[in-house]
Amino acid sequence: MNALLPMPRLRRDLLIAYLAAAAVIAQVIEAALPGPGPWFKPGLANVFTLVAFLRLGWSAAAGVTGLRVLAGSLALGTLFTPGFFLSLAGGCGAVAMLAVVRFLPGLGPVGISLLAALAHMAAQTAVAGWLIIGHAGIVALLPWLLAGSWISGVLNGLLTFLILEQLDRHRALLTGP
Amino acid sequence: MKFPALLARASTPMDRLVMGITALAIVVSGVTAHGKPGKQAVVFRDNRPVLTLPLSQDTKKELAGRLGPVTIQVEQGRVRLLEYQSPRMIGTRTGWIQGAGRTTACVPCGVLVRVEGQPENTPDQGFDAVSE
Incomplete structure (x- = not known):
């Protein structure tokens, strides 16, 4: 499941762009829908980051995340608002966790997604506490926020698994020119 | 496909270990964060x-x-x-x-x-x- 694919540079770059576009679409759609609860945000855009990570590597996942944060903020009109910095912080936290899990053997999409989701939320809470709210008391919310992230992390991991099953049969991901 | 079957198929033993440890940590921190009634x-x-x-x-x-x-x-x-x-x-x-x-x-x-x-x-x- 965690096999990186060798492929021509152009095809790789195109796949990164496609995954980033899909992530932006998921982010915009999700922002328009009512959330299921105060502590729970599905974070479907992260599925495409995970697909990039598991098939194209860490740098591709970082690229998808960066493009998604920037283009998603432009599409939603939230560039340089507090929401943008929260999104950026979450993305950086998740990408940093992905850099770590590269060295953890035996993890599949579910475990990787879960750890990335928790790192995403922890980074967002830290930035919210220290830069936006300006009070460390927001850390008291962390158990509830992390509980929501735990659920979304597992669900997104399962979704990533199902997408990879389909994607691995697609000729765009087959090796060779 | 039912959810438990999908989870069993999609997750590795390491995944399930991570799920258990993180869930336990979140529950423990949530329980300890509850204080007495505030003033x-x-x-x-x-x-x-x-x-x-x-x-x-x-x-x-x-x-x-x-x-x-x-x-x-x-x-x-x-x-x-x-x-x-x-x-x-x-x-x-x-x-x-x-x-x-x-x-x-x-x-x-x-x-x-x-x-x-x-x-x-x-x-x-x-x-x-x-x-x-």
Whole structure:
């Protein structure tokens, strides 16, 4: 499941762009829908980051995340608002966790997604506490926020698994020119 | 395909270990974060305590958040935050809180409400470690 694919540079770059576009679409759609609860945000855009990570590597996942944060903020009109910095912080936290899990053997999409989701939320809470709210008391919310992230992390991991099953049969991901 | 079967197929033993450890850590931290019933609610705006509301007196106060007015309501020993212009309305949707140490916040508004447990007439001991 965690096999990186060798492929021509152009095809790789195109796949990164496609995954980033899909992530932006998921982010915009999700922002328009009512959330299921105060502590729970599905974070479907992260599925495409995970697909990039598991098939194209860490740098591709970082690229998808960066493009998604920037283009998603432009599409939603939230560039340089507090929401943008929260999104950026979450993305950086998740990408940093992905850099770590590269060295953890035996993890599949579910475990990787879960750890990335928790790192995403922890980074967002830290930035919210220290830069936006300006009070460390927001850390008291962390158990509830992390509980929501735990659920979304597992669900997104399962979704990533199902997408990879389909994607691995697609000729765009087959090796060779 | 049923959810348990999908989970079993999609996850590795290491995944399930990570799921168990993180779930346990979250539950333990959630249980320990619950305090005794609070005595007062302290309202912060951009790291500055701007209001202290005894939970024994029902009241409703409005202050200016970054995105517009925010209402803090105290009723029956509980407090809640009502924002009107926030993207996700997390503060409003959190609802009432009352245990000491509980927090509700509207991050985009820059407003945080924290329930404190100390008696109403003692000086606040909780802010020495907060950095700007």
